[in-house]
Amino acid sequence: MKGLLLRLSAVDSGAETAVRVIAYFDELIARRATLPDLLRATAFLAECVAGIRRVDGAVLRYRPTGEPGGDGPVPPDAVVVDLDGAGRVWLERGGEAGPLDVLVLERLAISAKVLNPVEPPPAAPHLADPALVELVLGEQAADEDRARALTLLGLDTTRPLRVVAVASGAERDAGADAVALVARGKPLGARVAVVGGVAAVVLQPREGPDSVVSTLRETLALRAKDRTLPDTVRVGVGDAVNGLEARHSWLQARLAQRFAAPSRPLIVHEDLGAVTLLAEIPAERLRAQPDVLALNALAESGDLETLEAFCRTGSLRQAAVALHRHHSSVAARLAHVEDALGWSLDDTAGRFRARLALAARRLAESG
Structure with missing residues (x-):
């Protein structure tokens, strides 16, 4: 916005200046300025603090230096313009209002409504029709x-x-x-x-x-x-x-x-990804698959949770952390799992087979 900035003290008052002020805010709108940038530019123009109170109660204030001015109350001597039920904007000049202050605030109000239109609050979640x-x-x-x-x-x-x-x-x-x-x-x-x-x-x-x-x-x-x-x-x-x-x-x-x-x-x-292709297999076929039957037996012994944690984390120690158990206890349980399944979990192929069987079992249950 640096190439756009204008100060009221640098121009003469009158109709030509008013046109320049209007063009100033039109350019801010054209550049899709954010609300903070809009306030910074206004404060720089008016050479005093510019503020806005939005309809949700939030307050933004910026000094002519571009620094935030805090969220305090509007000073009693501020020049204020309402936003037609959507909040208010003001200038904190701390003395007599300038000849163009009202015009500046009107253009600020218009720009704020164009760039930050007031939307109705989001509807609370509810049971719909x-x-x-x-x-x-x-x-x-x-x-x-x-x-x-x-x-x-x-x-x-x-x-x-x-x-x-x-x-x-x-x-x-x-x-x-x-x-x-x-x-x-x-x-x-x-x-x-x-x-x-x-x-x-x-x-x-x-x-x-x-x-x-x-x-x-x-x-x-x-x-x-x-x-x-x-x-x-x-x-x-x-x-x-x-x-x-x-x-x-x-x-x-x-x-x-x-x-x-x-x-x-x-x-x-x-x-x-491609795992969704499993869902095309009928649930009864999945339930009868030997690997799924082996997992059902593990569920009864309580070791299925250990296998799921190991497949999810890819590490014995991380699985132990996830299960809040000592890693030696998890290692013993995984050894029992390997005996029950009939294959090793030490290599990539074994872990992939286990993950596939776990996914198939979940689909069989939900089917």
């Missing part, structure tokens, strides 16, 4: 019907979204668990409905779809600590898609959720 959600995620609906359903759900048809599948286990309310999952942390613009016993969560955060996975992982970690969600919850995340393609994200989320396990309760579809 299941008929609308099913219409958005269904197979047979026409595009115009999907678009209307998205609008009725309060979602923007022009912005990408993700769909998340949440399964809670027997005798749990998947919808309630899904709401608990998305109600904490960053707002995700969630709409929740239970479809076929699994909660479908349509997410359209203002920050964009890339914020979904990290927010859900943080929330799951917090919920695990405060025990507000059971360890039976399994979460699958579909890809980011156009709103009219929400069904594709839903099917991906359902598929990813089938790969989730106690050690990895959240699975992202795009992270699975």
Whole structure:
């Protein structure tokens, strides 16, 4: 912004100066200035502190030097202009107002509203109309019907979204668990409905779809600590898609959720890659596979958790840390696992076979 900066004291007052002030703020808008840059430029122009109180109560103030001026109250002698219910802007001149102060503030107010439009607060996650959600995620609906359903759900048809599948286990309310999952942390613009016993969560955060996975992982970690969600919850995340393609994200989320396990309760579809091909094998064939049967026997002995930790971390010592056990105890358990399975876990092929068998077993159980 350096080449743009202008000082009122460097120009004469009058109509020509007013035009230059208007052009000054028009250029800031054209350059898509951030709100801090807009305030810095205004403070430099007016040669005094410029401030703004946004509709959410946040206060920004900048000095003519470009340094932050703190978030204190508006001085009683400041020149103030309201933003039509969207906050207020002011200049802290500390004396008689300058002849162009009101014009400067009016242009600051206009620029602030153009560059930082006030958006309604994100809707709290709630159980949405299941008929609308099913219409958005269904197979047979026409595009115009999907678009209307998205609008009725309060979602923007022009912005990408993700769909998340949440399964809670027997005798749990998947919808309630899904709401608990998305109600904490960053707002995700969630709409929740239970479809076929699994909660479908349509997410359209203002920050964009890339914020979904990290927010859900943080929330799951917090919920695990405060025990507000059971360890039976399994979460699958579909890809980011156009709103009219929400069904594709839903099917991906359902598929990813089938790969989730106690050690990895959240699975992202795009992270699975070619492993998704396993889901094309009928569940009954997976259940009858000898390696899967061997893992079922390990589950009864309590050694399956050790194998999962070892495959997840790739290290005996890291597995011991994850399990909160001494590494010698984990080594003994892994030796027992190798005896039961009939193959070694020391080489890459053996570990790959174990990971594949674990994934097949999870699919067999979810199928």
